[in-house]
């Protein structure tokens with residue numbers, strides 16, 4: 123069975139990115155994927171403390187909910203991640219999760235000595251993001267961060283759904299097209315995993 127992990131990075135339970143990711147998850151399930159969902163806002167997760175306890179075995183030594191999310195992703199064929207844009211970057215919840223994945227970076231590049239920049243990705247990731255404004259570079263920082271996050275999971279960032287001009291929690295009620303797009307993109311993402 124095709125396995126996908128969905129990680130919700132917004133502090134809002136039913137905000138724009140959460141609603142879009144929920145629809146993408148429905149789309150992926152409609153295409154036959156088994157999807158595990160994690161809402162970072164509901165988990166206990168310390169920021170990276172930069173103590174490099176991970177240098178020994180590539181496993182973060184902080185005992186908290188990080189491990190269940192990372193392990194689910196490691197067992198999946200694909201990752202669907204969502205985050206709002208906060209100050210041209212990902213949300214704090216998302217960044218905390220990302221920084222904890224430094225343990226996997228250490229495993230891949232320090233312990234297993236993978237050659238940098240030469241990854242052959244075995245798996246795929248999708249990123250969903252929303253910002254209130256219309257800036258040309260609105261998603262540049264977040265997309266770059268997410269691309270390198272996915273690298274440590276041996277995932278290629280293969281699909282993005284990025285929407286400008288959505289701000290209030292109910293904005294998608296007035297402008298519902300992205301929800302339909304997210305469903306279709308979720309189904310297409312699951313199909314693309316089947317083919318890889």
Ligand SMILES: Cc1cc2nc3c(=O)[nH]c(=O)nc-3n(C[C@H](O)[C@H](O)[C@H](O)COP(=O)(O)O)c2cc1C
Pocket residue numbers: 132133134136137138139140205206207208209210211252253254255256260288289290291
């Ligand atoms: C702390 C904070 C920082 C924000 N920074 C930006 C920003 O840099 N650019 C932007 O376009 N919108 C910014 N926004 C607006 C959010 O991106 C926008 O409201 C988005 O729809 C929230 O998505 P969500 O409902 O999934 O959390 C910011 C909002 C907050 C609360």
